[in-house]
Amino acid sequence: MTATPATTTAPAATTAPRRRRGGSLLRRFLMAVGLPIILLAIWWVASAGSESFFFPPLQEILATFPTTWFEGRITAEVLPSLYRLVIGYLIALVLGVGVGTAIGLSPRLRAFAEPALEFFRAIPPPVMIPIIMLFLGIFTTMKVFVIATGAVWPILLNTVEGVRGVDDVLRDTSSVYRLRPATKLRTLVLRGASPQIVTGARQALSIAIILMVISEMFAASNGLGFTIVQFQRSFAIPEMWTGIILLGLVGVILSLIFRAIERPVLAWYTGLRQSQRGGN
């Protein structure tokens, strides 16, 4: 029966996890770069002596990278693309969440709008672009529009499903306490659907990048996608590969930013899901 001096939180317990957390940062980093390094190594070895015109050695591709991009193309081609991408994506986000919530909340609206939306969703952007050009011209507006209309779907669909799936008891609780519609929207519907909205937003991010490229294939004069297509057409194959790699990198960077934003928004959710998985 040895009595321990009672403190609510054992002081020993607080330092250990902090160390562990510091360690996990390094671990997380290694986890993040591990597989890519392995894959790159495989690519490097497999392509080493490649004679194929379209599959040049990785070494050659990487050697071309700096001259291709760091001599002005970043500002001239990549930044305008990113600008359009971000604007289009944000529009998609607002539109997708807004319309998605409305549709998710009203089964009647859903019944009304869904077939028509599905109709437009199934039309390939390369076919739609000429029509869009009629209305919006050929410059930034059109491209932003293409990005937004393409990226909106995953957000919209996921929002609809997320809103539909909000817990019944929570819904009841909110009505019992007569939460105003605005509060209900904010604290019940959007928060409750947020895990799925985030899923959609994550999906939409890569779709937006893809559509950025596609929109630049039509009526373009600059941009990352445009440049890649130009390289491809002019048979500058190593350069084309650097463009594809750059696209991937853009994807990774954007997804890192996305995760940084996602983390606090979904803190409750990850906490909830992990709370019982190990307690720490």
Add this chain to the structure above:
Amino acid sequence: MLDVAGLKKVYESATGSTEAIRDLTFQVRAGEMVCIVGPSGAGKTTLLRCISGLLPPTSGTVSLEGQKVSGPPKGMAVVFQEYARSLFPWLTVEQNVELPLKEKGIGKAERRRLVDNALEAVGLADVPRSYPWQLSGGMQQRVAIARAVAYEPHILLMDEPFAAVDAQTRADLEDLVRALWHRLGVTVLFVTHDIDESIYLGQRVLVLSGRPTVILEDVAVNLPDTRDQLTTRNDPEFARLRAHVYDLVQKAKRGYRPEDAVAPAVTGGRDLPPTAGDGPWVNAGL
């Protein structure tokens, strides 16, 4: 105040329909405390959900202060049986309690006070910033209670609100509900499985039959208004009532129904004595 007339609820589903409530008629005066007991699966939760306007009845009506209930009325608080799911997982304990107050338009300082008091009263003053999922089952249930208490409702519906707390806490919470009732004059409908609790708390105990539900008996509790855990529970009247209600619930569990009493060929009918509880406010099964 509350008038339930000919209430009937049938759940429809793809696989068939379930008649949960057959026919319920009763009244509750303003400021009354009514406990509801009945076998598991009887339809108590269904009844509360109909009264709170969350569930449209199949037939019959629920009126509150003369108004037919079609959605959740003003000034009502409900503690759900699924307490864990009724807390917003993305809000802290404090925020969960505060949210309805904000909606009610209560000022910040007053809100603070109400939240702190309520959390204090249910014994959770030390975890305001935790999330519900960081709490034990009983603590979550107490958060739901604190939320209802802080809201200072006119009518309070509680569905087995003390199921997950220990005996001592339960006693404390019982006294809390009675104190609140005294202080605010709130009308309380209280569903419980604990027969002692129903008698200790209520002015009347509605005993429900098994599904499809009708009222078996409306038992009046003629105990003094000031009750305390020790003396009240030792009152001989308390013992009598407990035995009586226990007997009723047991019968209900065995499938006894009031209509059996009038049906001539049913064995075991007639063994339910007419009780003193049938006050003017009761009109079961009109």
Add this chain to the structure above:
Amino acid sequence: MLDVAGLKKVYESATGSTEAIRDLTFQVRAGEMVCIVGPSGAGKTTLLRCISGLLPPTSGTVSLEGQKVSGPPKGMAVVFQEYARSLFPWLTVEQNVELPLKEKGIGKAERRRLVDNALEAVGLADVPRSYPWQLSGGMQQRVAIARAVAYEPHILLMDEPFAAVDAQTRADLEDLVRALWHRLGVTVLFVTHDIDESIYLGQRVLVLSGRPTVILEDVAVNLPDTRDQLTTRNDPEFARLRAHVYDLVQKAKRGYRPEDAVAPAVTGGRDLPPTAGDGPWVNAGL
């Protein structure tokens, strides 16, 4: 059989750490029925989760039949406090009960028999094809119990399994658990808030202190092995034990801890008499 040694559990979260269990040491023999009581938020659920291997302890060990527990051991069934969430909403009642049996590799006919019996035993023989969310709270809880019962485990952990059912059903289920225990010789750990229940069911009652948890006392229940709802509850020894455990829980609720007893300056220390329950299997607060 079950050996809990120096168990400690601290929950870590972004906002800080919560020491749920400070130091628990006790043993349970094979085939023993041990009840656990303690104030709400004490750490009972945490303890069960550690024993079941679902939650890694911060320090200390849990061993089952000499083997250190690191994941859920074989032949164990758990009835969770969050019974509703432990049922798979996409499976019918029947399928929910049957699934673990399938996993165990039991043949179809035998499975049918076990499922039917278990559902019958908990009084749900009439809803096998309903989905859990079509049932009332108490019915859902009984499905979870039926699932554990049908599984015929060696060790059965139950976390407030009768919280949502009515008094009569509760009594029936208590007898069901005791019958199962007799029939299969299963080791049972039973968390409850109902002190009567803990004494009625258990061979021993472990009373836990408030958080951070240590054992307040290990009360031996010296009641005859064949118990029944009427005679056992009227036994004077039953009344004595109930009073004693009630007293302990009340103390725990007030924040009393065993170390207070040896700390010299604490008021109210010493008022916990050493009990007969400190058998060879208890080593509280080592």
Add this chain to the structure above:
Amino acid sequence: GGSGDGASPSAGASGSSAAGEMTPVKVGVLPIVDTAAIWLGKDKGIFEQHGLDVTLEVAQGGAAVVPAVVSGDYQFGFSNVTSLIVAASQGLPLEIVAPGNFSTGDTKADIGAVVSKDASITSPADLAGKTVAVNTLNNIGTVTVSEVVEKAGGDPSTIKFVEMGFPDMPAAISSGQVDAAWVLEPFLTIAKNQGAHVVTSNFAEVDPNMQIAAYFTTKQYAQKEPETTKAFSDAMKESLDYAEAHPDEARAILSSYTEIDPEVQKAMTMPKFSSENNTDSLQQMADLALKYKVIDKKVDTSELLP
């Protein structure tokens, strides 16, 4: 040469194989007017006579044709000469096996022209500083338009070229999104019908006899399969001559692989087909490509020829 009207497929085979053992070849083509000759040739059985069982694979752009030929999936492909020059400059071993089509040399009514709705744009020099749509940047369109503008005394570096599919150009001109567009048939006729006027026929202005496109294969294939290559080359040339000699049939064959409106089909200009590569024109195109920085080193087009 050729077998006249080609009515009898089994008649004197100028190819090496007998009718029984046809060599299957796939040719990547675009569904445009410029490829009318090969469609007609196939229709008339000219390839069969040379022992070739030709399958025409339609792609939308050169982007898919060149890789398909390089990978050996297609044996032959159709491409404009600038693309071939660019490929050559990147070291892609391609070889022209037959010419494709040529400018008509008619500076008033060639198959390709810059058109505009803007009345103030009348001469190529006016295009300086304007937005001009082309189907592909840094390709035959930009090169020839730039050259024409420079010839007329404008500064080609001030032209803002934007990329846009030919089908979208009439609409873009109509709505004023671009000041001018370089279009080919049938969109040239469509644009003209919609009120656009021709600013310049850039092909004909650069060189009245300009070679626009060619059929090609890889050098490896030409070495490995000299007979098939020769057969294809011969058949192709024969088809080209046939198409040139029978313009009405060439015009009529369009409906078999395009959906050009019959009215437009009747009104539009057909390109010139010839079986002889214009080596001067080819070299000139390579030099222009260098001049307008489409390629970064000089290409000797004789290397493209067998």
Add this chain to the structure above:
Amino acid sequence: MSAVTAAGPATRAAAPARRRPRRRAGKALLGLAGIVTVVVLIELLPRLGVVDPRFLPPFSEMFSALVERVQTPEFWTAFRQTLTTWAIGLAIAMVAGVVVGIVIGSVPFLREATASTIEFLRPIPSVALIPLAVLLYGTGMQATLLLVVYASFWQVLVQVLYGVQDVDPVARDTARSYRFRTLTQARTVTWPTALPYVVTGFRLAATVALILTITGELIIGTPGLGKLLAVAQQSGAVASMYALVIVTGLLGVAVNLFARLVERRILRWHPSVRRETAS
């Protein structure tokens, strides 16, 4: 007074059973109304001169072009080819996405290790892969299939990854405590939880696959509707082109109807479906 006389057998109410199909019919009508709205808009915009009818012809013209199209055998051949490519591509992407998603999602180590790679590969547009596809598979169905699978795989994968994460901890613990085998756990706990996400993934992937089938046919020249579309586009046959666009749009609507039907059956237990089918 408390005696109840109203007995009556438990009503196996017939009325709601009648009501349900009517409600479904009402929904279909609403959806039809939505489509009709769009049709009317497309008819009116060019007729009122808001857009140039030469570039966006009125719906009636598109429709008559469609009617003409539908009567040609080559349309049906192309239609079948497109459907085949699409269905095969979608099936591969679904199976691969679900399997890989559940495996990666259930193993935290894999999840962490692959996250960056997935984020890298996902935004690479299939269209940029066209030369590769052609190089590897020529211009046949396989090349288009590669694009289709590549693009729609990620849609499914990401949905499944998030869905797997959504498993209720208590449900997971239940499965673990009964020592469900890994495979059983995946089948009985993970999969049903992820199912709503998978359905959304399916709906996303189905249209992405359709889009890429058409785009692939359009650009690579794989036989199918896209190739017809390319020909129509190159020839400036605007109405005919839009007729084909309508066909792809209708395919999209059909896919969605199918998904909803499946959802109603397999997600009966899910709160969203539960609420909407309850009285």
